[in-house]
Amino acid sequence: MKIAILGGGMVGQTLGGKLVANGHDVTIGVRSADAATLSKPRNYAETLDDWVKATGGRAADFATAAAGAEIVFNATSGLVSLAALSAAGSENLAGKVVIDVSNPLDFSDGMPPFLPAALSERTSVGAEIQKAFPEALVVKAFNTISAVVMVDPGQIPGVELLISGNSAEAKARVAALARDEFGWQEIVDLGDISAAQGTEHLMPLWLTLYMQAGSPLVALKVIRGDGA
Amino acid sequence: MKIAILGGGMVGQTLGGKLVANGHDVTIGVRSADAATLSKPRNYAETLDDWVKATGGRAADFATAAAGAEIVFNATSGLVSLAALSAAGSENLAGKVVIDVSNPLDFSDGMPPFLPAALSERTSVGAEIQKAFPEALVVKAFNTISAVVMVDPGQIPGVELLISGNSAEAKARVAALARDEFGWQEIVDLGDISAAQGTEHLMPLWLTLYMQAGSPLVALKVIRGDGA
Numbered sequence: 375m376k377i378a379i380l381g382g383g384m385v386g387q388t389l390g391g392k393l394v395a396n397g398h399d400v401t402i403g404v405r406s407a408d409a410a411t412l413s414k415p416r417n418y419a420e421t422l423d424d425w426v427k428a429t430g431g432r433a434a435d436f437a438t439a440a441a442g443a444e445i446v447f448n449a450t451s452g453l454v455s456l457a458a459l460s461a462a463g464s465e466n467l468a469g470k471v472v473i474d475v476s477n478p479l480d481f482s483d484g485m486p487p488f489l490p491a492a493l494s495e496r497t498s499v500g501a502e503i504q505k506a507f508p509e510a511l512v513v514k515a516f517n518t519i520s521a522v523v524m525v526d527p528g529q530i531p532g533v534e535l536l537i538s539g540n541s542a543e544a545k546a547r548v549a550a551l552a553r554d555e556f557g558w559q560e561i562v563d564l565g566d567i568s569a570a571q572g573t574e575h576l577m578p579l580w581l582t583l584y585m586q587a588g589s590p591l592v593a594l595k596v597i598r599g600d601g602a
Numbered sequence: 603m604k605i606a607i608l609g610g611g612m613v614g615q616t617l618g619g620k621l622v623a624n625g626h627d628v629t630i631g632v633r634s635a636d637a638a639t640l641s642k643p644r645n646y647a648e649t650l651d652d653w654v655k656a657t658g659g660r661a662a663d664f665a666t667a668a669a670g671a672e673i674v675f676n677a678t679s680g681l682v683s684l685a686a687l688s689a690a691g692s693e694n695l696a697g698k699v700v701i702d703v704s705n706p707l708d709f710s711d712g713m714p715p716f717l718p719a720a721l722s723e724r725t726s727v728g729a730e731i732q733k734a735f736p737e738a739l740v741v742k743a744f745n746t747i748s749a750v751v752m753v754d755p756g757q758i759p760g761v762e763l764l765i766s767g768n769s770a771e772a773k774a775r776v777a778a779l780a781r782d783e784f785g786w787q788e789i790v791d792l793g794d795i796s797a798a799q800g801t802e803h804l805m806p807l808w809l810t811l812y813m814q815a816g817s818p819l820v821a822l823k824v825i826r827g828d829g830a
Contacts, residue, residue: 483724489803491719496711523827530827536807564810572807575717579764579800582792583824591827596811599751599758599819 378403378443380436380458381450382422385475388521389447394431396555401432403439403462440466445473445551446510452478452499452574453490456506468509471544473551474500474570475516475524477577486581489574500570504540511544513537514570515552518580520590525556533593534560538569562596606631606671608664608686609678610650613703616749617675619657624783628659631667631690668694673701673779674738680706680727680802681718684734696737699772701779702728702798703744703752705805714809717802728798732768739772741765742798743780746808748818753784761821762788766797790824 377393379386380403390400402422426433433439440446440462450458455476459467478499479487493499500514515537516524527533535558539545545563552558564572576594583592603626607614610632618628630650654661661667668674668690678686683704687695706727707715721727728742743765744752755761763786767773773791780786792800804822811820 488724491723495719495723496716530825530830532825564807565814569807569810572810575803575806578803579792579797582797582800586793587826587830589827589830591830593825594822595825597758597760597821597823598815599817602758602815602817602819 378439379447385521386449387425392525394429401439403436406435436462448474452476472510472512474514498571498574504567511541513539513548534562538564540566606667607675613749614677615653620753622657622659629667630661631664634663664690676702680704700738700740702742726799726802732795739769741767741776762790766792
């Protein structure tokens with residue numbers, strides 16, 4: 375399958391590496407400026423160059439990556455996701471499943487980051503992406519756990535994949551991909567894309583647990599009493 | 603033990619009812635205006651009047667309730683908690699454990715409510731209370747589950763009480779109270795009061811789960827992989 379992963383950071387590289395290893399044709403999309411400097415030893419473009427050499431995956435600008443893909447992951451920072459997806463081009467997203475892995479974490483004040491109100495108070499990045507790209511089939515998923523757990527959920531026994539989106543068919547495809555490519559066994563469908571706000575809002579507690587444990591192998595699981 | 607519960611809504615009445623049943627001297631504190639109308643059949647003052655008659659607990663204005671108490675619950679809406687605690691009087695909170703059960707849920711746009719940025723973006727109600735009342739020993743707790751579960755955690759097998767606060771001694775007292783009065787068995791100490799932001803941020807996901815299940819018997823549990 376041809377897969378685009380927008381965003382060349384740790385999350386994009388981890389997802390992409392696993393999908394290449396599984397035999398897929400994966401292109402990581404980055405900003406044009408980054409794509410032009412892929413061979414230069416400079417910030418994350420350097421490690422993306424290494425990723426290409428190590429995995430056999432490809433790197434390109436956002437639009438080139440998205441144009442040929444059957445499925446698109448958004449693994450950019452939630453702060454810039456709308457801009458990144460605009461650069462990818464709405465025509466390259468229309469009709470496709472767009473898996474939004476992002477969180478709007480603002481590190482400008484240092485640690486811990488915060489969720490800026492414009493992207494969180496009455497909305498979410500997932501909901502804003504769906505609104506800006508109405509022909510894309512946006513599914514929020516994978517944003518509540520560390521990248522290492524996204525592609526290897528067995529690292530946290532009982533971990534659940536929390537997904538939301540307006541298209542039941544798109545959610546079923548993401549659930550199948552999560553199961554077949556990464557080994558996810560427990561999937562919780564939270565409803566339409568408005569539920570993305572809830573999963574993005576998990577970040578402050580998740581970061582607290584991560585910093586307290588000194589390990590990213592922490593997660594939050596839905597539990598229920600009788601009748602719920 | 604003399605206990606004040608600030609806030610006469612469903613949460614305050616549920617906590618108070620259980621504590622009266624356990625033999626404690628409980629006073630629910632409400633605004634002076636509400637206290638003056640306790641015997642009048644009007645909004646929640648009516649049900650609070652019923653609560654007094656049914657339980658044998660007492661009701662008073664915020665300051666009267668807090669003045670005599672050894673321990674103070676804040677069960678007001680997070681939107682007005684700072685005002686309610688100011689009305690209770692900093693001198694009536696100094697040196698006392700203040701258990702902050704609140705969430706800053708703004709229902710002014712209808713359902714679902716949202717967390718207003720001023721009380722959530724870079725802070726939390728719990729942290730703001732501790733800042734405004736530095737001599738109080740603020741412990742954030744009980745704000746991530748329904749009132750019925752606060753006093754009967756067995757309704758959700760495996761449920762955890764998430765607590766945070768700057769005083770280890772105050773947290774130990776709250777943990778003992780949760781265990782002895784309500785039956786809590788699993789308590790997760792998230793660290794200092796800055797962690798209150800994470801638990802208040804659980805509300806959007808919790809409300810999604812609640813509305814989806816049609817039951818308040820839903821919660822989020824911390825799970826970990828090896829070494830975390």
